[in-house]
Amino acid sequence: MKSKLLALSTLALLSSTLALTVRHERGTLELTAPVKRVVALEYSFIDTLLALGVIPVGGSLGMQGGDRGAPPYLRAMTTKIPATGSRAQPSLEAIAALRPQLIVSDAFVQGEIYPQLAKLAPTAAFQSRRGSLEDLNAQTLAVGQLVGREAAAKQLLADQQGLIRKAKTFAKKNAPAFVAAVATPKSFTVHSNDSFVGSFLEALGRRNALSPKGDQTQYEISLEGLVALNPQTLVLFTALDERPITEEWKKSPLWQKLSAVQRGRVYVFDRDNWTRGRGPIALKLMVAQAIESRLISDTVPPAAFRDN
Amino acid sequence: MTRPEIPSSPLSTHDLKLAYGASVIVPGLNLSLKGEQVTSIIGPNGCGKSTLLRALARLRPVSGGSVELYGQALHALPSKEVARRLAILPQGPVAPEGLSVEELVWFGRHPHQGRFPVRRPEDREAVAWALAQTGMTVFGSRPLEALSGGQRQRAWIAMSLAQQTEILLLDEPTTYLDLSHQLEVLQLAQRLNREQGKTVVMVLHELNQAVRYSDEIIAMRAGEVYAQGRPEDVLTLELLAEVFGLKAHILSDPDTGRPYIIPYALTR
Amino acid sequence: MTVQISTPRYTDARALAVAGVLVALTAVLAVLALGLGAVATPAAQVWATLWGGGNDLTRQLVLDLRLPHVGVSMLCGAMFAASGAMMQGVIRNPLASPDIIGVGAGAGLAATVFLLAWPAAPPGGLPWAALAGAWGGFGLVLLLSQEWRGVGGLHPVRLALVGVAVAAALGAVQQLVLVRAPDGLGAALTFLTGTVYGADSIRLWRVLPWALVLLPAALLLSRTLDVLNLGEDLATGLGTRVNPARLLSLGVGVALAGAAVTGAGILGFVGLLAPHLARLLVGAKHGRMLPVSMLLGALLVLAADTLGRALVPPLEVPAGIFTTLVGAPYFLYLLRRSA
Numbered sequence: 044m045k046s047k048l049l050a051l052s053t054l055a056l057l058s059s060t061l062a063l064t065v066r067h068e069r070g071t072l073e074l075t076a077p078v079k080r081v082v083a084l085e086y087s088f089i090d091t092l093l094a095l096g097v098i099p100v101g102g103s104l105g106m107q108g109g110d111r112g113a114p115p116y117l118r119a120m121t122t123k124i125p126a127t128g129s130r131a132q133p134s135l136e137a138i139a140a141l142r143p144q145l146i147v148s149d150a151f152v153q154g155e156i157y158p159q160l161a162k163l164a165p166t167a168a169f170q171s172r173r174g175s176l177e178d179l180n181a182q183t184l185a186v187g188q189l190v191g192r193e194a195a196a197k198q199l200l201a202d203q204q205g206l207i208r209k210a211k212t213f214a215k216k217n218a219p220a221f222v223a224a225v226a227t228p229k230s231f232t233v234h235s236n237d238s239f240v241g242s243f244l245e246a247l248g249r250r251n252a253l254s255p256k257g258d259q260t261q262y263e264i265s266l267e268g269l270v271a272l273n274p275q276t277l278v279l280f281t282a283l284d285e286r287p288i289t290e291e292w293k294k295s296p297l298w299q300k301l302s303a304v305q306r307g308r309v310y311v312f313d314r315d316n317w318t319r320g321r322g323p324i325a326l327k328l329m330v331a332q333a334i335e336s337r338l339i340s341d342t343v344p345p346a347a348f349r350d351n
Numbered sequence: 352m353t354r355p356e357i358p359s360s361p362l363s364t365h366d367l368k369l370a371y372g373a374s375v376i377v378p379g380l381n382l383s384l385k386g387e388q389v390t391s392i393i394g395p396n397g398c399g400k401s402t403l404l405r406a407l408a409r410l411r412p413v414s415g416g417s418v419e420l421y422g423q424a425l426h427a428l429p430s431k432e433v434a435r436r437l438a439i440l441p442q443g444p445v446a447p448e449g450l451s452v453e454e455l456v457w458f459g460r461h462p463h464q465g466r467f468p469v470r471r472p473e474d475r476e477a478v479a480w481a482l483a484q485t486g487m488t489v490f491g492s493r494p495l496e497a498l499s500g501g502q503r504q505r506a507w508i509a510m511s512l513a514q515q516t517e518i519l520l521l522d523e524p525t526t527y528l529d530l531s532h533q534l535e536v537l538q539l540a541q542r543l544n545r546e547q548g549k550t551v552v553m554v555l556h557e558l559n560q561a562v563r564y565s566d567e568i569i570a571m572r573a574g575e576v577y578a579q580g581r582p583e584d585v586l587t588l589e590l591l592a593e594v595f596g597l598k599a600h601i602l603s604d605p606d607t608g609r610p611y612i613i614p615y616a617l618t619r
Numbered sequence: 620m621t622v623q624i625s626t627p628r629y630t631d632a633r634a635l636a637v638a639g640v641l642v643a644l645t646a647v648l649a650v651l652a653l654g655l656g657a658v659a660t661p662a663a664q665v666w667a668t669l670w671g672g673g674n675d676l677t678r679q680l681v682l683d684l685r686l687p688h689v690g691v692s693m694l695c696g697a698m699f700a701a702s703g704a705m706m707q708g709v710i711r712n713p714l715a716s717p718d719i720i721g722v723g724a725g726a727g728l729a730a731t732v733f734l735l736a737w738p739a740a741p742p743g744g745l746p747w748a749a750l751a752g753a754w755g756g757f758g759l760v761l762l763l764s765q766e767w768r769g770v771g772g773l774h775p776v777r778l779a780l781v782g783v784a785v786a787a788a789l790g791a792v793q794q795l796v797l798v799r800a801p802d803g804l805g806a807a808l809t810f811l812t813g814t815v816y817g818a819d820s821i822r823l824w825r826v827l828p829w830a831l832v833l834l835p836a837a838l839l840l841s842r843t844l845d846v847l848n849l850g851e852d853l854a855t856g857l858g859t860r861v862n863p864a865r866l867l868s869l870g871v872g873v874a875l876a877g878a879a880v881t882g883a884g885i886l887g888f889v890g891l892l893a894p895h896l897a898r899l900l901v902g903a904k905h906g907r908m909l910p911v912s913m914l915l916g917a918l919l920v921l922a923a924d925t926l927g928r929a930l931v932p933p934l935e936v937p938a939g940i941f942t943t944l945v946g947a948p949y950f951l952y953l954l955r956r957s958a
Contacts, residue, residue, distance in 0.1 A: 128934055135684050136658050155817065409855065430860050438856065447903030448902070
């Protein structure tokens with residue numbers, strides 16, 4: 044009995060010293076103590092850190108190389124955070140100069156320069172850009188551990204669960220499957236049920252019509268491809284300052300024949316917030332908008348979320 | 352340089368066949384050149400004289416038979432060894448821009464040098480000698496582009512001389528030169544033979560020049576040797592008609608007593 | 620007629636002076652480059668750091684981040700320049716340059732396929748794949764332009780045209796392979812676009828052994844190149860076995876380009892620009908032209924990379940963009956002159 048107690052207490056001791064062992068895409072990170080100075084190389088990591096009450100010492104908030112800066116919902120909160128270049132090519136020098144204790148990187152976007160990042164500071168690599176809702180939630184927990192705010196992270200996830208449960212009460216039973224896509228001036232990229240937004244909308248109680256193609260969770264399709272799918276509900280993510288390709292498609296009679304168009308179930312959201320924003324703060328906004336837009340209840344959207 | 356015991360011909364051919372693909376230029380040639388003489392190969396365009404000269408210098412492959420250098424199969428000898436015994440100046444050589452005369456002449460030492468370009472005293476001597484022989488010493492530091500046509504040709508000959516070979520082959524060395532520069536080159540060839548005992552073989556177009564500056568003439572027609580011998584024996588009315596299709600007067604050169612040819616009509 | 624004795628335009632003394640100036644310029648620029656970046660480091664601190672001083676941050680910035688950058692830039696520039704110089708000498712074609720005649724594109728395609736087919740390959744394998752691809756692209760161009768049959772006899776523009784077409788085709792195949800490739804490989808290949816971004820000591824060590832072997836090998840071949848440059852007839856007449864000599868020289872030239880591609884991707888027109896500039900400065904003799912060409916290539920890419928890092932920090936503009944901006948007009952000028 045006594046020996047068992049001793050063993051248990053040793054185990055407890057061990058687990059407390061090893062509390063900062065976090066598994067990530069490129070291995071296991073072991074920290075002796077929670078860190079304060081964190082550089083976040085994807086918007087979701089900035090979102091997560093801010094939600095946990097930690098202000099990153101630097102982030103990929105640059106406007107270069109195709110990046111458009113922080114998503115609108117995050118902008119006001121990130122004005123004071125030094126930018127470390129673009130997400131595709133973070134400036135190693137700028138990161139080094141910030142003397143971070145931890146770098147949180149995207150396993151896909153910054154996969155190639157992971158070794159260089161790891162030389163600057165302990166670096167965790169998570170699938171954010173290609174991650175699902177589940178992945179992102181796991182990351183919230185992991186980041187929470189690394190910055191010593193595990194309890195806060197758990198609370199965030201619990202709140203989020205509550206929010207989603209609440210949203211689900213709006214869900215219409217047996218609502219038809221939806222197709223969700225990012226529409227830019229040049230492309231129409233659908234997000235399958237393994238992508239972040241795709242899986243998020245499923246979590247809210249709607250069914251995604253598409254699963255990944257091979258290992259691609261997001262892929263381009265044409266107007267003909269869309270007509271072939273003929274979704275009852277179409278969810279579009281567009282940017283306010285762009286003329287999406289769907290504007291061109293609308294001139295085609297094919298578009299008018301889409302069930303979603305005929306039913307008036309085309310929902311439009313700001314792509315800067317929805318597809319580049321992930322993390323607890325973004326999620327709150329997205330749940331709210333999903334309810335507000337009446338997407339969950341499968342009813343005609345109000346003017347703010349309507350196409351045109 | 353040791354010469355073989357038997358004073359065999361420096362350059363000879365045995366059933367030499369030369370062809371470009373399917374078209375045969377020289378069907379089967381047996382030729383023996385005399386050493387320490389100036390030999391000129393003459394003949395109409397397309398008779399194969401340049402092709403033959405190039406084959407004699409292993410610049411082109413043979414399709415059959417052989418070329419022999421002092422009795423040894425030329426194409427089997429190491430190229431570098433051949434280059435120490437036989438120098439060839441091809442038609443219209445082109446040098447990279449910016450080369451000085453002396454730099455060009457140094458290329459002549461290439462066959463004598465090893466992997467690393469160490470400039471030994473004998474190399475320096477050979478270069479100085481070649482420049483002096485061609486009267487190019489004062490132009491040594493000039494870029495080639497800055498020279499007249501005749502000077503440039505002399506510079507190229509100097510490069511061949513720096514190879515210090517017994518045999519010197521010149522392919523149409525007077526082409527594109529004015530008359531005085533032509534004579535300059537021919538006199539140089541003759542002097543090299545008289546003073547250094549070099550075997551000189553040239554392809555020439557100008558018959559009277561060939562006669563005047565050669566000890567031996569090889570007249571070619573359609574890939575075959577029509578006649579070979581002393582100029583006064585070879586250059587006959589019959590040969591001019593048969594080989595060149597020319598009607599001509601043959602006078603006697605008042606200086607040398609050799610034939611002097613004045614063509615006046617075509618035979619056909 | 621008066622005989623004027625003029626000094627030659629190109630002498631060893633002149634070449635030494637030019638090389639000296641270039642070495643000095645490169646050294647100054649290298650120190651400058653070591654101080655430039657998202658975070659500026661004063662030259663004095665850079666100097667101190669190089670001699671073992673400096674604080675942790677400057678040591679990290681200068682030694683870990685910028686030094687490999689500068690090293691890769693210089694090595695790849697020198698290798699591309701030497702490759703171009705050798706090819707121009709052997710093929711006797713002023714437009715011969717690794718990126719123009721399919722060598723770069725072949726290496727790029729092979730590197731892509733290699734990474735795709737064997738993602739877990741040891742890092743040393745990549746240069747070999749690139750080398751094989753470099754030969755493949757080059758062979759294809761030679762075959763199609765029949766340049767091999769009459770080296771020097773064919774029109775330079777023909778080689779350039781075939782080269783551009785083959786490079787475009789290989790580039791298209793590479794795009795196709797990338798489209799079919801799993802996610803993430805695209806990012807793994809960003810370095811093939813002619814940028815030194817992300818160059819670290821691993822990349823430096825990948826390129827360095829090749830440079831240490833091939834650059835001296837190129838210099839050792841300079842006399843052979845000189846003789847080959849006289850043309851097939853004269854080279855044969857001087858006792859050179861022309862075909863083996865050509866093969867050896869081209870082998871080193873293609874290998875230089877292949878190895879350079881694994882360091883910094885295809886840095887456009889460096890292999891064209893540097894040798895031409897070197898020839899203008901010190902003449903066509905390879906003993907002088909090759910080293911000067913290498914120095915110019917190193918300087919050119921270092922300048923392009925430094926400019927790219929200093930222009931809109933913290934973003935790095937790929938060095939290849941600048942070399943192409945300078946090189947493309949010169950290429951067009953050469954094309955016009957050769958046509």
